[in-house]
Amino acid sequence: MLQNPSIPTKLEPEHNESRQCLLHAALRCFAEHGFVKTTTRMIADSAKANVAAIRYYFGDKAGIYRAAFIEPMGQPQDDIELFDDPKLTLEQALQGLYSGFIEPLKQGELVQLCTKLHMREMVEPTGLWKEEIDHGIAPYHQALVKVLCRHLQITQEDDDVHRLAICIVAQAVFLYMGREVLQAVRPGLMDSTQALDVMGERLVQYATALVNAEQQRRHMLPPAASAN
Template identity: 50%
Template sequence: MEYSGDNINDDTRKTRSDGAQSRERLLLAAQRLFAEQGFAPTSTREIALAAGTNVASISYYFGDKAGLYRAAFRELAPCPRKDVAAFTDPAASLRESLEAFYAMLLGQLKQGDLQRLSMRLWFREMLEPTGLWLDEIDNGIRPAHAGLVQVLGRHLGSAAPADDVARLAFAVVGMAIHLMISRDVVEQLTPQLLADGAAIDTWTARLVAYAEAMVHAEKARMEAAAAPKQSQPRKNKA
């Protein structure tokens, strides 16, 4: 039986598409169940049933339950490792670096329910650690923090104390993290502030401006602290 090249390509594309869909369904089902129940109580059979596939597909795509959990956790990481270079370009201005940094973090808010699921899974891992949280700190958060410290240090000057730069970096990222973890509160109190993509873009622009002002204020503080103090003239006694 002969097959045309077009048929072979169509079959290949179909197989790849079906495989990608199966893997995606497994990831989504695992993310939801792991976030709701934690790692230990969630069975692979339960995940496969929720995904509409068989248990063997978990082994095929992820190796085992632990591999599926790692994939589910890292797929939703709020600080993607591959994006760190986007905001650490030494040729970029402070504003450009901050824009890239906040776009990386707050862009996830546009994913809606998937971002909420991400936060729940991260909270679950922090409360019931499996070891992935410490791994993410070392291999995900640490490089991002180091990149942000590098950016801030470049604009504060080489004489800036390391602890002050690190403290400022935590404050800069804290504004975005607070918004991400308190999304439910914001939507209850002021729903228009997270109503759509344009509203989230406004958040990004505002946080860039706030962070830029913080950097300038910290630089002014350090310069004032480093300046020699002028002695006050003595008053003549009458």
């Protein structure tokens, strides 16, 4: 189990730049080699820094691994705030939700390394993947379920609302997990900022259709029918 390191929270500009250089080097090393096979010396050499800098900013290897795993993609609450405002229309909520997926993709290599590291954590767990599920994925999913309940005008969530939430998010998750497949079957769909913006627009349209279809399905059910 990785431990939460002690990290300086306020840094001078030059210190912040040094920390970011180490963080990016660690992200690349951990994504390519995994936690076990990556050494602090390897990270320091990649960043053209010394091992003492890793101890100063991150504590130890576990500390810099945690930072590389968590920090580049931001906090889950930041993404939730993009779509959970009750004042948003369904379309606006979906636009906010998908912008949380599309905008990072415009960073190119950084998001690819983050995706690769997350996939490594799934098959070579250190404890952070469970933490990600408990404190990131689960709250995000539940926030989306509440949004869908509001727009479907239902007061009690059921299995079909959860199915709908999973399908909506799965469209965007595949852009990360299936990037190489997308590049092979249809090159160009994600090769530019404009292409990614179009993809985001289409995801909103497709997700809106999914919500509308679920709403229609519910209206056709007998009053006492269970959706589970």
